[in-house]
Ligand SMILES: Cc1ncc(C[n+]2csc(CCOP(=O)(O)OP(=O)(O)O)c2C)c(N)n1
């Protein structure tokens with residue numbers, strides 16, 4: 052806390068302010084620069100205080116838009132996203148985003164209004180038990196009982212959200228609490244006896260891992276979002292390079308290790324590369340860092356890393372041993388642990404044969420698709436995106452086939468450029484998350500890669516682009532279908548396309564125009580390239596509706612119940 | 624296998640909700656649960672009996688509970704030397720013939736009679752769960768009208784044999 056602020060606080064100690072003003076003060080203490088929200092009855096006192104404080108507030112067109120925007124903001128800035136919504140329906144509209152942030156460990160502090168304390172429990176107008184509803188999907192949550200508790204609760208909430216394994220924290224504020232007067236005073240130190248995340252690793256286990264590397268012949272590093280959350284990219288690079296260990300990444304971990312590095316074998320899992328999956332299948336030492344061995348990554352556990360000694364580095368002890376038995380458990384932050392590993396390095400080993408084998412897989416069985424002059428292939432679209440943005444844009448995706456193609460073909464060589472809904476797989480996430488990312492990083496081009504299905508779940512946020520003239524480029528990967536569902540129906544349900552074809556669609560270009568946003572429909576590579584270049588240089592919002600091959604499938608693929616070595620469609 | 628888990632929690636609203644919700648979400652079946660104050664008014668103690676398949680699941684349960692912000696300490700007491708007790712109130716049907724018989728029967732259990740009416744007696748018994756079960760079985764032939772059990776509460780003994788000590792999770 053800055054000295055000036057402390058001094059100022061002491062002088063005003065005796066003065067009383069409203070709960071809403073304490074809220075503003077709390078935001079300022081945490082250096083919050085933007086709130087994503089939507090007003091309503093129960094938060095009127097708070098919105099009044101916001102108005103007077105001139106706090107930057109992005110009014111989305113739906114609470115779901117607000118929370119996904121806050122998620123996108125948090126992903127690219129590393130700061131907690133702040134969300135504000137009213138009681139009842141405002142609060143319940145946040146639920147999807149809260150669950151999404153919980154499972155993907157995104158730091159958020161969410162404020163909801165609540166009915167006045169004296170009517171809580173009477174089924175009052177717009178009353179919903181949001182604390183009860185969100186208990187299993189928040190890292191922690193609070194209902195404020197007294198205005199004077201608010202500063203302490205806010206300080207705790209920001210701390211909890213953005214330390215340890217990050218996640219969403221919700222604070223429910225009854226309307227009268229926002230009005231009630233309480234002293235404006237500085238918050239003493241945090242007192243959270245039940246919350247002490249382990250940052251530094253147990254040095255004995257670190258030693259065991261270095262020793263395991265001495266005897267291993269086929270080690271592999273599996274890196275996840277934990278590397279990005281801890282900003283441990285440099286330490287990871289140093290570690291991998293010192294021992295020359297091949298690296299594979301989870302969907303959420305993309306960008307944590309440069310895609311163009313010779314030791315990078317790409318994404319593993321259901322739609323991962325052949326080399327990455329075979330590395331996990333064949334390895335004799337698996338080092339997981341900040342990844343949680345989710346079922347979309349592991350495939351059938353009976354075939355996952357069966358020959359390997361498993362080492363798992365994670366800040367959350369409950370992740371270790373949860374899905375796979377772990378011989379070398381290391382609880383700690385990825386950065387601290389990699390630092391410790393780098394400081395206690397053993398002899399360099401020789402993993403040449405292994406590296407050569409994987410590199411052979413990489414060059415002989417790369418990701419591939421059948422190009423076709425007459426059609427715009429979605430994979431090609433991603434390659435063009437990479438080319439035109441020189442791989443430097445922030446890419447935020449929705450959920451479905453386009454998400455997998457973006458993960459496979461955009462290739463990230465810089466960290467914190469990739470935003471996607473991994474654990475929950477939330478359609479409607481990508482576009483609002485891109486808005487939040489642009490608010491957080493106005494200096495970088497931001498592209499929302501969305502499906503024609505998912506975009507229609509949150510496209511009302513075009514209003515925000517118009518309102519703020521935010522130069523987000525929306526790229527609709529338009530296959531006139533709920534492509535991922537259609538693909539599964541094609542492969543596993545004998546082409547019975549039950550409710551997955553979207554033949555009837557709005558004219559997305561006209562839709563953009565209705566919001567005063569420029570748009571274009573692109574039917575081939577040239578049109579895509581041209582439109583993108585124009586959009587990037589115009590520094591204005593843009594909607595690009597891309598007519599891609601409608602029946603294209605995402606390959607390679609590991610069918611449900613199959614092992615990592617049983618990929619289908621490896622040759623496209 | 625049956626596990627006895629003890630959790631020290633902050634005495635705040637919602638903490639029990641969080642704890643039981645977590646067990647439900649992760650598909651742990653609570654056999655019984657007791658909650659009460661401790662020597663510190665800000666802290667409560669929860670004792671849980673749960674069925675888990677194996678050690679890995681048990682470890683997962685302890686770690687998930689431990690992760691909660693308002694849960695201070697979690698211990699798996701299953702393999703520790705314990706003092707554990709449960710209290711049961713049992714209402715048994717009586718006739719003038721059986722009344723004295725029942726009185727004799729309960730004596731070795733140190734159960735006491737709390738209430739007597741023409742048709743029944745209400746007894747109190749305290750002990751580990753096996754003892755309570757045994758008494759209930761003995762009384763069943765007379766006709767049990769109602770039972771209310773508190774569930775188990777437990778505390779580790781002052782001295783633990785080395786071999787019995789819970790192997791500490793290497794990562795906590
Ligand atoms: C909110 C929500 N509802 C349903 C799903 C199931 N689902 C996963 S992918 C998908 C299809 C998405 O279609 P589209 O947005 O057009 O993307 P495409 O797969 O065609 O690229 C659906 C319905 C989901 N992930 N999220």
Ligand SMILES: [Mg+2]
Pocket residue numbers: 451502503504528529530531532533534
């Ligand atoms: Mg589609």
